[in-house]
Amino acid sequence: MITYKVLSEFPIKDVSELWNKAFEGYIVNASMPLDRFITRVASEGLSLEHSFACYVNGEQAGIVMGGFREVSGKKVAWNGGTAVVPAFRGKGIGKAMIARNLELYAELVVDVAYLEAISTNESAIRLYETMNYELVDRLILLSNEHKLDMTDWSSHSYTVTRGLAIEVGTLLFYTPGEVWQSQLPSLKDGESVTVYDGDEAVGYGLFRRTFDSYGNLAGITLLRCESAPNRLDRESIVKAALREIWQPTRNCKRTVHNIRASNRTLIELLDQLGFNVFMEQVLMVQHLNK
Structure with missing residues (x-):
């Protein structure tokens, strides 16, 4: 028998241990120590009250964690981690957990649900597609x-200013995007640069x-780098932003996380700078409450 228990009923240490247990042997090592797990829950806005552990005949079999936000007037949900304990894999537990999660979304009147999956994890992608997620x-x-x-x-002739990440939310062309x-x-804890052409951002x-x-x-x-729409000088704008962000005279590690492949201008510029791909994910969405 499959049953579920909300994670808010567990001590946080037990939730962390179940997370690590469920992600054991996963394609990417998603395990983490307790302090980092707590930080992730807080920084990503994960809701322990609306995340759950899965049990099969009383044994812990999996975990689903999710976050919820209001974005542009819609209630948006994000699957912040779904994993099955090794002993229970290949037995339909993942599908049962996703089905229960979608029931939860319906109860919470979620409008749009997002998730990411490692691009080589074909079985997981197929599972999500059978549950009506679209890539x-x-x-x-x-x-x-x-x-x-x-x-x-x-x-270049642009002016580039530095600030906090939250400040770009005031730009007329800023959109929250679909990457949680x-x-x-x-x-x-993020920072921003803004590129101006005269007085115009x-x-x-x-x-x-x-x-x-x-x-x-x-x-x-780097998490995002974009120009205003319909700018013919898009490449030059992105170059100006990247030069300020990367501080090229400094010696440090530089990484790029979850840049959309459809942002061809940025991808091509990063390739010119010698950046190498170390992982790809797929972004999937399901529109609910239609």
Whole structure:
């Protein structure tokens, strides 16, 4: 018999242990220590009250975690992690959990549901498709640990300013987008650059920086970089933003997380700079409450 229990009824340590147990042997190592797990729950807005553990005849068999936001007047849900304990894989537990999760979305009157899946995890993608999720784009993750040669990118007529991530929400052409972890509520520790052509804002970038215990720059992670629509100088705008974000004279690790493959201008510029793809995901959506 399959039963479910909401995660808010567990001590957080037990939730973390179930997460690690369910993701054991997964394509990508998603296990994490307790402190990092707590940070992820908070930073990604995951709801323990609306996430659950799955039991089969009284034994823990899986976990589903989800987050919920109001975006542009619609209630949006994100599947922040679904995994089956190894001993129960291949027995239809994943499908049962997704079905229960969709029932939960209906109870909460969710309008749109998103999730990501590793692009090589074909069985999971097929499962989500049978549950009426549609694949809408690929998400690219890249890295570069070398110094960047951006000398030719320094000559432009734009003004570039730095600020907090939340500040780009005031730009007329900013949209929240469909990638949960790149939306402003997930970037409380994020930074931004805004590109101006005269007094007009024409582009922006969102990123995070990390530092070592001595205050030295350790890494920069790019999350979004876009120009205003219908700009003929789109490539030049993105170049100006990237040069400010990447701080090319600094020695640090540079990564790019979940950039949409449809953003060809950005992908091509990153390729020119020597960034290499280390993982791809698929972005999937289901429109509910129609």
